[in-house]
Amino acid sequence: MSLAFHLALPLFFPYLVHTMTKKNLKGLNLTELQVFVEELGEKKYRAAQLYGWLYAKAAQSFDEMTDISKDFRQVLSQISCISNLQLVTQSISTDSTIKYLFKLNDDLAIESVLIPSTKKSPEEENRLTLCVSTQVGCPLDCKFCATGTMGFMRNLTAGEIVDQVIQVQRNSQKRITNLVYMGMGEPMLNYENVMKSIDIINDDHGLNIGARHITISTAGYADKIRQLADEERPVKLALSLHSLDNDKRTKLMPITKKFSVDELIKALEYYYHKTRRRPTFEYILFDGFNDTAADVRSFIKLSRRIPCKVNLIPFHSISFMLPSSIGASLKPTPAPRIEAFADALRKSDITVMVRGSSGQDINAACGQLAVIESKTKLKIAEGLL
Ligand code: SF4
Numbered sequence: 001m002s003l004a005f006h007l008a009l010p011l012f013f014p015y016l017v018h019t020m021t022k023k024n025l026k027g028l029n030l031t032e033l034q035v036f037v038e039e040l041g042e043k044k045y046r047a048a049q050l051y052g053w054l055y056a057k058a059a060q061s062f063d064e065m066t067d068i069s070k071d072f073r074q075v076l077s078q079i080s081c082i083s084n085l086q087l088v089t090q091s092i093s094t095d096s097t098i099k100y101l102f103k104l105n106d107d108l109a110i111e112s113v114l115i116p117s118t119k120k121s122p123e124e125e126n127r128l129t130l131c132v133s134t135q136v137g138c139p140l141d142c143k144f145c146a147t148g149t150m151g152f153m154r155n156l157t158a159g160e161i162v163d164q165v166i167q168v169q170r171n172s173q174k175r176i177t178n179l180v181y182m183g184m185g186e187p188m189l190n191y192e193n194v195m196k197s198i199d200i201i202n203d204d205h206g207l208n209i210g211a212r213h214i215t216i217s218t219a220g221y222a223d224k225i226r227q228l229a230d231e232e233r234p235v236k237l238a239l240s241l242h243s244l245d246n247d248k249r250t251k252l253m254p255i256t257k258k259f260s261v262d263e264l265i266k267a268l269e270y271y272y273h274k275t276r277r278r279p280t281f282e283y284i285l286f287d288g289f290n291d292t293a294a295d296v297r298s299f300i301k302l303s304r305r306i307p308c309k310v311n312l313i314p315f316h317s318i319s320f321m322l323p324s325s326i327g328a329s330l331k332p333t334p335a336p337r338i339e340a341f342a343d344a345l346r347k348s349d350i351t352v353m354v355r356g357s358s359g360q361d362i363n364a365a366c367g368q369l370a371v372i373e374s375k376t377k378l379k380i381a382e383g384l385l
Contacts, residue, residue: 022081026054027159029200040075048205055206058166060084085163087171100168104160108136108153110184112164114172129178132164134194135185140219142240142253143327144284144315147184155190161197165207178213182238188221198235211235217282222259222267229274237271238280238311239264243290244298251326265302272306278351280309285333291341300348309351312342 028036033047049068053059061082062073085102088109092098098114110133117127138145139152164183169176179201181187187194198214200206217238218224228237243249243261250256259267268279281302285291299310315332333341342352 022079024083024157024159025050025076025080026082026084026163027157027196027200028054029196030203030205036080040079042072046072052205054082055162055166055200055203056208058170060170083159083163085160085167087167090171098168098172100164100171102164102167104136104156110136110156110160110164112168112183114168114176127177128172128174129180130165130168130176131180131183132161133183133185134161134181134187134190138185139189140186140253140255142219142255143325144242144252144286144330155193156185158193158196158200161193162200162207165201165209176209178215179209180215180217180238182215182217186219186221187216188218188224191224191227195231195233198233202235215280219253219255220259220264221255222263225264225267225271229271232275234275234277236277236280237268238282239268241281241283244295244302245290248290265305268306268308278307278309280311282311282313284313284315285338285341286315287331287333287337289330291333291337293344296341296344299345299350303345303348303350309353310345312338312352312354314338314355 023036025033025036030047030051033050034044037046037050038044046068049065053065053068057064059065059082062068062077065073068076083105085104088101088103090098090100095118096116100112100114102110102112104110112133113131115129115131117124117129133156135155136153137150138147141148165176165179181194194216198211198216201209202211202214211234215236215238216228217240219240225237225239228235240253241249241264242252246256246261249261271277271279281299283290302308314335315330338354342354345352
């Protein structure tokens with residue numbers, strides 16, 4: 001169809017234009033944009049222009065695309081749109097962490113968390129990490145996580161994932177340097193959209209965030225860990241481990257019934273040998289549950305099989321838990337024992353980080369479930385800074 005045809009469309013078929021579902025361009029990659037513009041009878045270079053405006057220049061509307069002719073912008077706005085996340089609230093912590101609550105087009109909500117560097121060296125000072133969501137809710141029902149109690153609503157589109165980065169950069173007027181896929185949802189259950197978003201975010205002509213500054217965190221999809229290794233994407237990988245004992249982990253994370261600890265470790269071994277990148281194990285310490293000498297020994301044994309990094313995460317409030325759930329009986333390991341656990345691992349040459357409590361004070365600012373969820377997520381995300 002020619003440009004002239006599209007311009008004439010509303011004159012002759014106003015009802016048709018009104019009822020057509022507009023194509024959302026945010027989330028399309030360059031190839032898809034090329035197909036889109038060619039179908040409009042336009043030259044391929046238009047796609048590169050659109051791509052640059054959508055991602056590198058973060059345009060919120062066609063009006064901002066000043067080097068594209070008015071006629072073409074008019075056509076674009078008749079048949080397509082740029083769908084933007086709506087910022088509902090932002091909560092700022094005393095430690096400068098910012099939690100954003102976004103509304104999606106179907107009125108569902110997600111959160112993203114912006115975490116400044118707590119490290120003081122000059123090269124780390126400018127580090128700014130965004131923790132993004134990949135699903136609305138989550139079907140995995142991990143017992144220490146409030147998102148799990150929300151149930152699963154839907155996957156986010158690639159555009160909605162990318163837009164969290166765009167909107168936070170616009171709002172904060174700062175460049176995000178690091179990205180962690182560990183907001184609401186399990187990224188491996190939305191694999192295609194997650195990978196598509198990474199391609200756009202990582203692209204020099206997109207958002208230009210280096211792949212080595214992007215971490216995907218999974219609750220334990222062994223098949224997807226292998227797929228990620230086979231695809232040789234240079235992104236980093238983190239596993240929410242929380243116990244090496246299969247029975248205990250099943251109690252905490254029902255996904256363990258599908259992929260056992262043993263299967264997970266084999267998948268991570270495969271990942272390490274294929275990519276030579278050390279995975280990070282996230283480990284929330286629960287008093288008397290997964291913080292014993294036996295747990296230390298299991299970890300040391302594991303590190304001999306897979307060179308790894310470990311993030312130890314203090315556990316916080318579980319007031320959102322149902323009384324019948326195991327989550328209600330979980331208590332935080334006291335700080336001195338967390339340090340002792342870390343020291344024991346360090347003595348075996350394991351790289352260990354112990355997370356603090358930054359961002360904790362802003363959790364009450366938004367809806368309760370998402371708020372409490374972020375409490376855990378913040379700790380985990382910090383571990384990857
Ligand atoms: S920890 Fe992650 S995977 Fe588990 S329920 Fe929460 S969001 Fe889902």
